[in-house]
Amino acid sequence: MASQLSQIVVVGAGVAGTRAAETLRQEGYGGDLTIVGAERHAPYHRPPLSKKLLTGKVHRVGIDFAPQLDLDARVLRGASALKLDMSSHIVHVRDENRDLAVQFDGLVIASGAVPREWPDGPVPDGVLLLRTVEDCLAIRERLGSRPRVVVVGGGFIGAEVAASCRSLGLDVVLVEKTAGPLLAVLGKEMATCWADLHRQNGVDLRVDVGVDAFAGNGRVEAVRLTDGSQVPADLVVIGLGVTPATDWLDGSGLSIDDGVVCDATGAVEGGTDVVAAGDVARWWHPLYERHLRTEHWEDAGRQGAAAARTLLAGPDHAETYDDVPYFWSDQYDVKLQMLGIPADYDAVKIVEGNPEAWQFVAAYGRDGHTIAVMGTITNRVYAYRDAVAKHAEFPPRRPD
Amino acid sequence: MKVSVDLDTCNGNGVCMSICHEVFDVREDGLHLLQEEPPKDLRHQLKGAEVSCPTQAITVKD
Numbered sequence: 001m002a003s004q005l006s007q008i009v010v011v012g013a014g015v016a017g018t019r020a021a022e023t024l025r026q027e028g029y030g031g032d033l034t035i036v037g038a039e040r041h042a043p044y045h046r047p048p049l050s051k052k053l054l055t056g057k058v059h060r061v062g063i064d065f066a067p068q069l070d071l072d073a074r075v076l077r078g079a080s081a082l083k084l085d086m087s088s089h090i091v092h093v094r095d096e097n098r099d100l101a102v103q104f105d106g107l108v109i110a111s112g113a114v115p116r117e118w119p120d121g122p123v124p125d126g127v128l129l130l131r132t133v134e135d136c137l138a139i140r141e142r143l144g145s146r147p148r149v150v151v152v153g154g155g156f157i158g159a160e161v162a163a164s165c166r167s168l169g170l171d172v173v174l175v176e177k178t179a180g181p182l183l184a185v186l187g188k189e190m191a192t193c194w195a196d197l198h199r200q201n202g203v204d205l206r207v208d209v210g211v212d213a214f215a216g217n218g219r220v221e222a223v224r225l226t227d228g229s230q231v232p233a234d235l236v237v238i239g240l241g242v243t244p245a246t247d248w249l250d251g252s253g254l255s256i257d258d259g260v261v262c263d264a265t266g267a268v269e270g271g272t273d274v275v276a277a278g279d280v281a282r283w284w285h286p287l288y289e290r291h292l293r294t295e296h297w298e299d300a301g302r303q304g305a306a307a308a309r310t311l312l313a314g315p316d317h318a319e320t321y322d323d324v325p326y327f328w329s330d331q332y333d334v335k336l337q338m339l340g341i342p343a344d345y346d347a348v349k350i351v352e353g354n355p356e357a358w359q360f361v362a363a364y365g366r367d368g369h370t371i372a373v374m375g376t377i378t379n380r381v382y383a384y385r386d387a388v389a390k391h392a393e394f395p396p397r398r399p400d
Numbered sequence: 401m402k403v404s405v406d407l408d409t410c411n412g413n414g415v416c417m418s419i420c421h422e423v424f425d426v427r428e429d430g431l432h433l434l435q436e437e438p439p440k441d442l443r444h445q446l447k448g449a450e451v452s453c454p455t456q457a458i459t460v461k462d
Binding site: 335 | 408409411412413414415417418419421426452454455456
């Protein structure tokens with residue numbers, strides 16, 4: 001592919017940044033390549049942090065992932081991007097104790113997202129967040145003393161941490177301020193199933209209630225809920241979601257609105273030769289006719305590859321990326337997979353299997369079209385990819 | 401064609417099986433490779449499985 005670029009910088013060394021760098025080389029980019037990574041180590045698989053790494057089923061080394069080819073790149077680790085200057089094409093980076101000005105003519109923004117901290121100021125010892133491998137290992141170490149665990153927030157991280165802790169036989173209370181865990185992602189009907197799953201597996205589920213404060217003298221001893229009740233706790237894991245890491249882009253002139261706003265090719269609005277991918281990026285999705293910012297491992301990797309191709313192709317030849325969003329979540333011995341985005345669905349139907357037995361596929365419809373498919377039968381969810389990608393008639397026909 | 405799977409990385413999601421059941425079989429105990437050297441006419445499906453694997457556990461070589 002003919003590209004005039006010769007100084008590409010990738011900010012972010014997670015799955016999106018790494019796949020972008022790989023793709024640049026695979027597509028024949030022969031110029032300088034610099035990767036700026038905030039974490040100190042080589043890229044690793046993040047999904048196991050709330051699952052197998054947390055329960056000790058895999059070891060730290062087991063989650064590393066190596067790029068699929070020699071990237072021939074200058075890699076800065078433990079390096080934060082501080083500021084982007086679009087007029088002089090420089091990313092200002094702090095690497096250990098040095099301040100560096102890294103020149104670019106093409107930029108991939110893959111700086112990811114940061115977990116929301118507890119909003120009401122400092123928390124006592126024993127109240128932890130989960131985003132990085134260090135966070136995971138810190139939690140895992142504390143699990144050894146058999147703590148009473150309170151999980152705050154019933155999104156995927158919270159639900160998976162609750163499931164992982166229960167699988168270790170620990171007492172777990174899950175506090176969710178809406179009517180149930182995963183409600184925002186799965187909708188009422190399916191979220192009810194997952195609430196049942198957690199209850200059946202012994203999680204003490206507290207819904208429609210928030211956290212008022214953490215009690216404890218230096219160390220957390222209890223969580224006070226907004227209904228006045230108090231839950232004893234030795235360990236609290238907070239899963240309040242993430243915010244896209246865009247602080248360093250303030251003043252850059254790029255379009256920022258809950259992430260870096262991109263067109264359907266991954267090109268960033270308000271810049272030239274700048275693309276974005278992963279948790280930080282909000283792409284225009286032609287199928288859903290809206291900007292989507294997904295926080296899924298799989299999407300981040302695919303976007304990274306697509307963004308790299310867009311950067312090399314240039315604005316006149318860049319191709320639309322309209323792959324269907326996909327994620328999975330392992331909780332207990334159930335593997336949930338979702339294809340598509342069920343936002344604003346008006347119908348949901350079981351299309352295969354039996355929810356009672358935890359072996360089923362459900363389709364979400366809107367205006368008579370299939371917009372998403374979710375299920376637990378390992379090889380049957382992805383089979384509906386075409387139906388979702390084409391927004392086929394709802395309910396979808398059973399594919400082979 | 402040569403197919404290999406990194407079983408440490410495989411998460412058993414079964415995406416590959418949906419795309420190419422002739423070669424990939426995901427059971428309760430994990431992934432089974434039904435053919436290590438599948439015929440060339442499966443190339444399209446195999447490449448699809450390779451790029452679609454959520455954990456990039458599959459390598460396909462011509």
